[in-house]
Amino acid sequence: MNRRRRSLGGAALALALSVSPLFAADGAMPDTAKRIKVAMVPKLVGLSVFKANEQGAIAEAKDLNIDFLYTGPVTASAQGQVDVFNSLIARKFDVITTTSNNPTQLAPSLERAMKAGIKVVAYDSDVAPQARDFFIQNTSYPAFGKALVESVIKYAGPDAKIAILSSTPDATIQNEWIGAVKSYLAATYPKVQIVATEYGQSSPSQSLTAGLNILQAHPDVTGIIAPDGAAVVGAAAAIEKLGKTGKVFTTGASNPDAVRQYVKSGVIKETPLWDEVKEGRLVLYVARLAADGALKDNDTFTAPGLGTYEVKDKVIVFSEPLVFDASNIDQYKF
Secondary structure: OHHHHHHHHHHHHHHHHOHHHHHHHHOOOOOOOOOOOEEOOOOOOOOOOHHHHHHHHHHHHHOOOOEEEEEOOOOOHHHHHHHHHHHHHOOOEEEEOOOOOOOHHHHHHHHHHOOOOOOEEEOOOOHHHHOEEEEEEEEOOHHHHHHHHHHHHHHHOOOOEEEEEOOOOOOOHHHHHHHHHHHHHHHHHHOOOEEEEEEEEHHHHHHHHHHHHHHHOOOOOOOOEEEOOOHHHHHHHHHHHOOOEEOOEEEEEHHHHHHHHHHHHHOOOEEEEEEEOHHHHHHHHHHHEEEEEEEEOOOOEEEOOOEEEEEEEEEEOOOOOEEEEEEOOOHHHO
16 A cells, blocks of 8 residues: 555656746746735936846736836936835835845945845845845856957957947946956966046947047057947947947947847947846746745746746846847847
8 A cells, every 4th residue: 555655656746846846947927816016226317228127027917927116216216116125115015126226325224124124135246245145147247358359359469459438437337348358468468458447427429428538548459448328339330420330349248128229330349148038037937036035045937938947146147148130130129
C-alpha cells in the first residue's frame, strides 16, 4: 500500500511538473486575488525612456490586478521625488517603484514608506540599498560600459579624445556607467583620453548647450559618450548643428524613437540600451511579487512573456545591452 502511494505521488508530481514548468523553475508566483495600488515615480515625467517604462507597466497592470499611477517631478529633482513619495505614503499605496535622482536624498522618505508597510522597488538608477526591497538593474554595469565604449570608439578611433555628457553629477546609474566606461577604457583602449565631463540635467535643451560647449572648447574631440536619454539627443544635435557629422560620433542611452533621425543621418552609428517597454512590465511584475511577499532576497522567478530571472541579494538584472543601429532601429517603436 505504501509503495502504491509513493508511486501515485511520484506520478502526480511528474504530471504537475510537465504541465506547469513555471512551478518547477521558481517559487515566486503573483497572487492577483487582491487589488493593490502601485506607483511608478521616474526621475522626471516627460522623458521618452521613462514613458516607455510607463507603457509596459500599464499593460502589465491589467493582468496583475493593479491600480497603477505614473507620477513624478517635471524636472530631474530629488526633492521633487521626495515630495511625490510623501504624497504616496499619505495615500497608502502598496508599492512605490522609482528610478533615483539622488540615492541618499531619497532614502529617508523611502525608509519611512517601508516602515509604513509599503514595498519599494527601485529600477534603472538605484536608491540606497536600505531604502528599497528590490532593485531591477537594466544591465550589468560592466556590460553596459563596454557597449558604450565600443559603440563610439570603433568610429572615433582607439586613440581618440572623447568627452562625457551625463545627466546630473549625483545620478546613481550614470555614475556607475561612467565608472564602467573608465575601467573598460583603461583595460582595452589606454590611449583614449577623456578631456571633458559635462552635465545636461536630463534636459534636451541643456544637453544641447553642454554639447556645444564641449565641441567648441575641445575641437579635437571625436567622440561623446552620453549615458542619458536627453544627453545623447543633445550631443547629437550639437554635432549636427556644428556640421561635424562624420567627424564626431556620439552614443548614449536613449529609446530608439528619440534618436532614430540621428541614427539614420549617421551622427549616431550605434547606441546601446534595452527594451524599456519590457522593463516597465518587469517592474510591475516584481512590484506585485513584493506586495504579495512572494519574492525572497535570493530567488528565481519566471515572468510570463519576459523570461526567467535570478534575484541575488535583492538585485535583478533585466537584460544584456541591446545595440541599435541603422540596420535594426526601425524594428523598435518606443
